[in-house]
Amino acid sequence: MTTSLVEQSNSKLWLAAIKPPMYTVAIIPIWVGTAVAYAETRNINGAIFSTFLMSAILIIAWLNCSNDVFDAETGIDKNKAHSLVNLTGNKPLIFALSNLFLAVGILGIVAIAWWQRDLTVIGLIFLCCALGYTYQGPPFRFGYQGLGEIICFVTFGPMAVAAAYYSQTQSWSINCFAASIVVGIATSIILFCSHFHQVEDDIAAGKRSPIVRLGTKRGSQVLWVFSVSVYALTGLFVLLGHFPIWTLFVFASLPVALKLCWHVHQHHDQPEKVSNSKFIAVGMHFWSGLLLSLGFVLTSG
Ligand SMILES: C/C(=C\COP(=O)(O)OP(=O)(O)O)CCC[C@H](C)CCC[C@H](C)CCCC(C)C
Numbered sequence: 001m002t003t004s005l006v007e008q009s010n011s012k013l014w015l016a017a018i019k020p021p022m023y024t025v026a027i028i029p030i031w032v033g034t035a036v037a038y039a040e041t042r043n044i045n046g047a048i049f050s051t052f053l054m055s056a057i058l059i060i061a062w063l064n065c066s067n068d069v070f071d072a073e074t075g076i077d078k079n080k081a082h083s084l085v086n087l088t089g090n091k092p093l094i095f096a097l098s099n100l101f102l103a104v105g106i107l108g109i110v111a112i113a114w115w116q117r118d119l120t121v122i123g124l125i126f127l128c129c130a131l132g133y134t135y136q137g138p139p140f141r142f143g144y145q146g147l148g149e150i151i152c153f154v155t156f157g158p159m160a161v162a163a164a165y166y167s168q169t170q171s172w173s174i175n176c177f178a179a180s181i182v183v184g185i186a187t188s189i190i191l192f193c194s195h196f197h198q199v200e201d202d203i204a205a206g207k208r209s210p211i212v213r214l215g216t217k218r219g220s221q222v223l224w225v226f227s228v229s230v231y232a233l234t235g236l237f238v239l240l241g242h243f244p245i246w247t248l249f250v251f252a253s254l255p256v257a258l259k260l261c262w263h264v265h266q267h268h269d270q271p272e273k274v275s276n277s278k279f280i281a282v283g284m285h286f287w288s289g290l291l292l293s294l295g296f297v298l299t300s301g
């Protein structure tokens with residue numbers, strides 16, 4: 001291979017390891033929680049919003065770097081060229097970097113708690129991080145028992161969205177809780193899709209992911225149910241009066257959801273073809289979350 005081809009494939013591996021599109025999972029819960037707060041109060045604290053956003057991004061950087069460290073310890077990533085630990089060959093460095101991201105991320109949340117003179121947001125985010133750790137870190141490694149999607153739903157949905165809402169209002173909202181259910185399901189769909197192409201490595205490492213447990217065919221059927229539930233719940237919450245009518249904009253993301261379900265339906269047992277489903281799911285999560293926020297923001301006028 002020529003030097004430039006080597007450089008090209010090396011930079012592709014680094015991009016795959018850093019996973020830039022994945023950082024939208026940090027942005028959406030903060031946007032949605034803040035949008036519901038704006039719809040209800042017509043007021044936003046920009047410093048709290050931007051600090052929360054930066055902190056959430058740093059927490060996801062911690063989650064992803066530490067995931068590569070912990071996966072290197074169990075050997076599950078031995079065939080994964082785009083692991084930060086495999087790329088650098090320096091596990092302590094990645095571990096130190098991940099801890100730095102977490103510390104700075106938490107510092108931002110501490111600043112919010114200080115501005116509010118209230119420990120609620122820091123309590124919620126600390127619990128999110130602790131649960132995130134139990135997904136991948138010793139001695140828990142709950143992801144190996146197939147519990148990741150439940151942890152993902154609770155943390156990225158009700159906990160993170162409520163924390164963003166609370167950071168603006170210092171109160172709770174049933175409408176925000178309804179919105180957080182939609183966000184939580186869409187986020188868990190990303191994690192669920194990330195397992196389809198990893199079945200062989202997961203079985204070899206003793207990881208009983210939902211797809212290892214269900215099989216890829218049933219997994220693809222379950223994906224239809226979860227994806228439909230995002231839109232059905234949005235419609236239901238509009239009917240029940242929890243969501244403003246404009247949140248029906250979420251249906252504009254339906255083509256991405258259909259593309260995802262159809263792609264997985266066709267290729268569920270072909271690892272090389274189904275491996276990109278995780279990023280189609282990121283698109284579905286991003287567009288449905290963005291349109292949901294927009295629906296709340298438009299109603300607040
Ligand atoms: C790191 C995650 C998935 C990667 O899993 P896996 O090891 O199977 O994949 P690779 O092939 O890439 O190695 C995501 C795990 C998410 C976890 C269950 C919950 C984390 C909660 C967060 C800390 C919440 C952050 C909220 C924020 C918005 C403030």
Ligand SMILES: O=C(O)C1=CC(=O)c2ccccc2C1=O
Binds near residue numbers: 022063152156
């Ligand atoms: O690398 C991954 O597969 C994921 C990383 C990540 O941060 C995340 C967050 C929320 C849901 C799913 C995922 C991943 O799948």
